[in-house]
Structure formats: C-alpha cells, structure tokens
Amino acid sequence: MEDYYAIVHNDFDGTASAAVYARAVGYLPKNTFFTEPTRLHNFLNKLELRGVKKIVLADLGANGSTIDQVTERLSWIVSQGVEVEWFDHHVWKQEWKDKVTQAGVHLYHDTSTCGAGVVHKVKNPQDEFSSKLASADCSVDIWLHNDPMGEKLRRVVENSPDYSWKLHLVETFFKGELWNDEFQKILEDKIDEELKGYKKLEKYFKVIDIDGKKVAIAIRWRGPPDISYASQYIMSRTGAVVFVSANGKSISFRSSTYEIRRFALEFGGGGHPLAAGAALRVPALHRFFRRIGIRKFMMNWVTTRVEQAVKKAGFQEYKENRAMSQ
Structure with a gap:
C-alpha cells in the first residue's frame, strides 16, 4: 500500500x-x-x-x-x-x-x-x-x-x-x-433557512431584455439562499434565460439553455458552458454605497457591463456535443 x-x-x-x-x-x-x-x-x-x-x-x-x-x-x-x-x-x-x-x-x-x-x-x-x-x-x-x-x-x-x-x-x-441521518438533519435545517431567505430576494435583482431575451442581474446578499439555488428560483419565476450575479470583486453567469462561458470570457474569465465566472472589480464608491444599503449605483454599473459583454458575445444555445468538444 x-x-x-x-x-x-x-x-x-x-x-x-x-x-x-x-x-x-x-x-x-x-x-x-x-x-x-x-x-x-x-x-x-x-x-x-x-x-x-x-x-x-x-x-x-x-x-x-x-x-x-x-x-x-x-x-x-x-x-x-x-x-x-x-x-x-x-x-x-x-x-x-x-x-x-x-x-x-x-x-x-x-x-x-x-x-x-x-x-x-x-x-x-x-x-x-x-x-x-x-x-x-x-x-x-x-x-x-x-x-x-x-x-x-x-x-x-x-x-x-x-x-x-x-x-x-x-x-x-x-x-x-x-x-444518512446526519445529512438528513442538515438538509432540513438548510431548507428552513432558505425558505425564509427567499422572501428578501426582490430587492437584490432586476430583469432586463437583451436581444429579446430576459437576463436576471443580481447583487449578492448575505445569508441563504445560496446564489446557485436563488438563481434557479429567480429564472423560473421571471422567465430569464441567463442569471448574472456580482459581489463587487467577481461576476458569475448561469443558464440552463445558453452557453454562458462565452460571456465570462469577455471579462477575462472562463468556466463551464452553463456555469462560469470572472473577476470584476466594481468601483470603490459603488461598493461603499452598497455597504450602506444603496445598491442602485452598483447595479447600474454592473448592468451596463453585462449588456455590453452579452451583446458582443451573442447568445448561443447550449449543445452538449459541442460543449464536450471544447
């Protein structure tokens, strides 16, 4: 051995x-x-x-x-x-x-x-x-x-x-x-926390139209639900085909139908066809306002850059065989 x-x-x-x-x-x-x-x-x-x-x-x-x-x-x-x-x-x-x-x-x-x-x-x-x-x-x-x-x-x-x-x-x-029983208890506690957290999501995201498709853009929040679960919830509820989130230092993209790695590449990042991210440092002043509860300046700044990147890269439907060959 x-x-x-x-x-x-x-x-x-x-x-x-x-x-x-x-x-x-x-x-x-x-x-x-x-x-x-x-x-x-x-x-x-x-x-x-x-x-x-x-x-x-x-x-x-x-x-x-x-x-x-x-x-x-x-x-x-x-x-x-x-x-x-x-x-x-x-x-x-x-x-x-x-x-x-x-x-x-x-x-x-x-x-x-x-x-x-x-x-x-x-x-x-x-x-x-x-x-x-x-x-x-x-x-x-x-x-x-x-x-x-x-x-x-x-x-x-x-x-x-x-x-x-x-x-x-x-x-x-x-x-x-x-x-096992230990895992089951953890899951139940997590679900309880997440259900309480979903009620506060409205003020953290907005949905915009880019080339006829809905894109949800969110500013990260503290606590549950996790950004991955929240993205699924928000896309399902709003009809958005792409979910984007930013925390001041990085940006992430998620989708179930479109290859969003191409969007992350526009920011110098990468990842998987349906889940990708990149570094994106938001100006200090916008981050300051976000810390004191004013998110609109950071949201507007991120939205502008997301629109530019998505329009430049364009939407491309996810095809498993193509993704496997990349």
Whole structure:
C-alpha cells in the first residue's frame, strides 16, 4: 500500500473526487488538501513530500498566469521519484496540456463530465457507488440538474467550510454512505433557512431584455439562499434565460439553455458552458454605497457591463456535443 496525497478543489466536486479516487485504490490518502486553482502554484511550492510516493490532483483547472510555476514544481516533484496524476474537466489550452505532460505528469482531461466523473471513468468505472456520487456531483457542478441527489448533497457539503468537515465527508463517501441521518438533519435545517431567505430576494435583482431575451442581474446578499439555488428560483419565476450575479470583486453567469462561458470570457474569465465566472472589480464608491444599503449605483454599473459583454458575445444555445468538444 503506497501512501499518497490528494490535492483537490475546495468544493463538492473536489471532495467527491478525493473519495472516488480513494475507493478506486482501496484506501484513504495520507493527507487530503483542499485549495483553489489560482493558489495551486503556491501550495505546491510549500508542500513537503515526507516520503509520499504519489500525488493526486483533481478538479483543479490550469491557469495561464501560473501554469509555468505549477509545471516547474511538478517536474521537480516527479524528479524525486513521486508519481503525479492529475484529473480535471475544465477547459485547457493544448499548450498547457503539453507542459504538464512534459513535466512527467499523468494527465486525464475530459470536459464532458465533472472532476469526480473523470476520476470515476479512469480509475473505477465499475464501482456503482462512485457512479452515484459522481452523478450527483456533476448534476450541480456543471449545472446539468439531472440528479436530485446533487441538490441535497451540495447543501450538506457546504454546511461548513471547516477542513475537518470536508475530511469527514471524504471518509463517509469512501465507506459507501451516500446519505444518512446526519445529512438528513442538515438538509432540513438548510431548507428552513432558505425558505425564509427567499422572501428578501426582490430587492437584490432586476430583469432586463437583451436581444429579446430576459437576463436576471443580481447583487449578492448575505445569508441563504445560496446564489446557485436563488438563481434557479429567480429564472423560473421571471422567465430569464441567463442569471448574472456580482459581489463587487467577481461576476458569475448561469443558464440552463445558453452557453454562458462565452460571456465570462469577455471579462477575462472562463468556466463551464452553463456555469462560469470572472473577476470584476466594481468601483470603490459603488461598493461603499452598497455597504450602506444603496445598491442602485452598483447595479447600474454592473448592468451596463453585462449588456455590453452579452451583446458582443451573442447568445448561443447550449449543445452538449459541442460543449464536450471544447
């Protein structure tokens, strides 16, 4: 039995990926680390191997501004006799793939599924439990919304940001428990909180018309409901085909019918065809007014930029086969 580290994204998909991999090899990692793609280079530079002979990275996309630093460090890690496997589903440039493989890394890249889905396909496609976990995960991670268990588990995973909670989830999934009494109690409490929160949403969003299609634009709020659940609620209620939210530092796009990654690219971002985002720093004065409860200035500023980006990129219906080939 060979000790390994699992380094995964700090979300449901990362957690599920770590669990699916552990089930595939039959044992848990020596340590599981949760990080963000933009911080991967710094994390790797500080990582001490301590006799570990394998490192598994999952659900961590490549970043053009840090890929050279990442591959340089991975090349050194491989030179120390450590095997590195990287599983990911985000959009990569071919040159990034080439750099990673040239560093000696075993790269498994598949944009048709989520991170846990890639691990499942490669490592243990016959494991029924991993298939169920990956299905639930993909349903919410890449905005397919085709598995009700995904909505339930996402609330459970996001119940706490604590490291110990994520480790507990990895261990629970590793043992083959998809749902239990603990999860049920968390879900019930979360739903109660969300139902109270839906009543306050009206003042945080507006719907505009862009090229004959409704687009809902929201300024982030504190507390439940989560922005993902709220987006579905708002789109269903208003007939909007695209949902946009901004928090002052970033912007995110969601849709069930249109490829919104093209809109995020206009802001220098990226993501999945139906769920994407980018950095968008709102002027300090508008953020100040928002903090004291006046949202109209920030809303108007964000709306102008969204209109410009959407009109420039244009609406394109989501086609699964096209998205899989990107």
